[in-house]
Amino acid sequence: MAHKSTSLSSLALQKFKKNFWGVLSFMIILFYALIAVFAYVIAPDDTKYANQMHISIHSQPPGFTVDLLSIGTDEEEPKFWDWWNGKSSNVEEIPFSEVKLENGSVFYSPFDIDGKELPFIKTRWNVPEGMELSRFRESYTSQKTFLLGTDKYGRDLLSRMIIGTRISISIGFIAVLISLLIGISLGAIAGYYGGKIDAAIMWLINVTWSIPTLLMVIAISIALGKGFLTVFIAVGLTMWVEVARVVRGQMIVAKEYQYVTAAKALGFNSFRIITKHILPNIMAPVIVISAANFAASILIESGLSFLGLGARPPMPSWGSMIKDHYQYIILDKAYLAIVPGIAIMTLVMAFMLLGNALRDALDVKTS
Template identity: 50%
Template sequence: MLKSLPKNNKSLKHRGLWYDTWRRLKNNRAALLGLIMVGIFILVAIFAPLLAPYDPNEINLGAILKEPSAEYWLGTDYYGRDLLSRIIYGSRISISVGVIVQLVSISIGTVMGSLAGYYGGKVDMLIMRLVDIVMSFPSLLLTIAIMVALGPGLYNVFLALGAVWWTRTARIIRSEFMQHREKEYVEAARALGNNDFIIMYKHILPNCLAPIIITFTMGVASAIMAEASLSFLGLGAQEPTPSWGSIINNGLQYLRTKPWYSLFPGLAIAYTVLAFNLFGDGLRDALDPKMKNH
């Protein structure tokens, strides 16, 4: 009976922590609005086949560059493809890029940052100098250079952005590990004979989840913007894949006569970025220990 008390107390502690986080998040109207907007975006991506009125890749030469109407709510492109359907399916590309790029970059950054923060010394110096080198280049230009070397394509976008964006996570995790590595629970874990891997990823890393979650949420919007920029330049998703950036690029030549062609995918990008930024800001405030009394 006595042995079960610490586990129950720990469970109650974590339950209370997440409840407290949700309470603060719920009281933040901007964050709640962002959460609702993110939820709508995810639902649109999941149920795209049900929501799209047409096949996004179906060419209709009899409906080329139709203006918005009751038949084509957002008009059609220069192949007669329904823009609403392509924008709806484009949400799948955007959420895939946002999530996968963040998973890749956070995985790399967590490993590198934890090694630097835990061991310090020469390991820390080598990893941080690598971080400084990568961060000395403008991230978009470095990503473009990698994409030129790898070639255009959606999978190469995952690799290129993940290879460039891991540095921010590495710095955050390094800072967290440097704060935790000398604490009593880490010393106790060493005294019990746990190896460095167990100490780093079973004991310290769970205490660093809050900044990782915040970095992930805030980074999704940036990844979506970056993918749209690469697709706009012709380096991202290739035709006939419905990417928001490529749709905007295709509509540039009609910008004066048919501005809606580029306007609607641009609004989709703006909506998604605003949603994740609002939610990310609120989540940061909710998970920040300094905000507990607010």
């Protein structure tokens, strides 16, 4: 007869699988994570930060199609890491309505949103001698469809959204990692040793807790300077307090259990007792609060980017995309701000639902 595993981890996994919203939120998070990893492979504009600007076709609706004239050549050879960093391109894309060749020179009629016929403009680029227009069109022109339209600078909104996923996923991961390292360490020390050490750490926790999170993040960002890495540090340093309080409370209770007394009797040192015996048994609430902190860090980063303190242009961020287009909400192009807003809402809600599902699955008091 086959033996059915009844370990706590197996029971928690079985309970989690039965939670529809938990499984759905996990799949959504996994979907966003895959997009973040393979962003430049998926994005239609695979140049670095998807920053190909076409001012003449700014703020176009989803499904907009235009002919592009590609002028210039890529001087750099493709590199293996282009799939991760995006490729460097010297090719200039020019939206046009008509193109012609005269005496080896290229002339194009710029694209006009209103459909007007504009005069031809001569480029500084010459074509090989004897090249026919049909061959030139085949080699140097293309038709591009912007599935989500273009932003106010004429950039592909879909590509910016895809690459912006990296900002949200990475800020959540790094910020939670920093908060766990600081929070678990201080919380475990305070709860295990108690006394003056506990009082000092609790004083630090209470002082940090009393400062509004967004205000502290802004202060850290200003002190360390604007930048992507600064946001990581600032958000992570504001989230360790909750982790520390939870770990401290769990540690105070757990250190009185018999297995801790037995470990002390066997002569194990405090570091081993904390790391090998107590922490593995109190990680359930820490995992739950980490999911909530992940969601909170995404919101904080979006708020900082909206205020201009987050990711610096041209790096795409969902928060900065809302900032650039929030005035369009009262016009007929509200989707420019709504699309990144929906992405933020979906990812944050997925992490909150995942946290609730993990709380139910890891609760040993429920059946």
